[in-house]
Amino acid sequence: MAKPLIQMALDSLDFDQTVALATLVAPHVDIFEIGTPCIKHNGVNLVRELRARFPDKLLLVDLKTMDAGEYEATPFYAAGADICTVLGVSGLATCAGVIKAANAHGAEAQIDLINVGDKVACARATAEAGAHIMGIHTGLDAQAAGHTPFADLTDIASLGLPVRISVAGGINASTVQDVVRAGANIIVVGAAIYGAASPADAAREIRELVDAV
Numbered sequence: 001m002a003k004p005l006i007q008m009a010l011d012s013l014d015f016d017q018t019v020a021l022a023t024l025v026a027p028h029v030d031i032f033e034i035g036t037p038c039i040k041h042n043g044v045n046l047v048r049e050l051r052a053r054f055p056d057k058l059l060l061v062d063l064k065t066m067d068a069g070e071y072e073a074t075p076f077y078a079a080g081a082d083i084c085t086v087l088g089v090s091g092l093a094t095c096a097g098v099i100k101a102a103n104a105h106g107a108e109a110q111i112d113l114i115n116v117g118d119k120v121a122c123a124r125a126t127a128e129a130g131a132h133i134m135g136i137h138t139g140l141d142a143q144a145a146g147h148t149p150f151a152d153l154t155d156i157a158s159l160g161l162p163v164r165i166s167v168a169g170g171i172n173a174s175t176v177q178d179v180v181r182a183g184a185n186i187i188v189v190g191a192a193i194y195g196a197a198s199p200a201d202a203a204r205e206i207r208e209l210v211d212a213v
Ligand SMILES: O=C(CO)[C@H](O)[C@H](O)COP(=O)(O)O
Pocket: 009, 010, 011, 035, 036, 062, 138, 139, 140, 168, 169, 170, 171, 188, 189, 190, 191, 192
């Protein structure tokens, strides 16, 4: 299996703070995620800025698209996104629209399984429709209610679908190695890095833990 990638979730609303945080952690991560509140606040200009500053990083725009998939995602791919997310709960037509936009730009579409009832059925159907990445995701509000993504990761990984698997939801230094062992190809870390006293040191620790598995 290819080495798992580490995705840093940039969840600030502030444009300059987002660029500064990305600069701090860049040596230790593979993918920058522009989080949903951040992309809503700052728009496509932030994609252009990060693309220009970090040409060697993958850039995920967490659009969490719910409708008009191709129309909404196209300008973000055109601005340099490597991956855009679309909600599994949006339905197959919207997911297919984002997949079409991704393919038109040589990029990838990630299905976010957040709040999907039948995650296995959704993963199978969207993989069949050409999705590139399946996102197992326990959102911030669900985390606050005590939920974690680990059982869903095991369920989806066991399907053996021809997609990469991304996992997000409160992952930190104490859980990241279990997530790798459970089959994650992309590990998303937000608060455990940006909330640390030293985000650079926290990102380095996550990198070392992932590489040690
Ligand atoms: O997409 C998100 C919320 O919807 C977050 O960016 C994702 O959950 C990663 O952050 P954390 O590690 O703090 O959970």
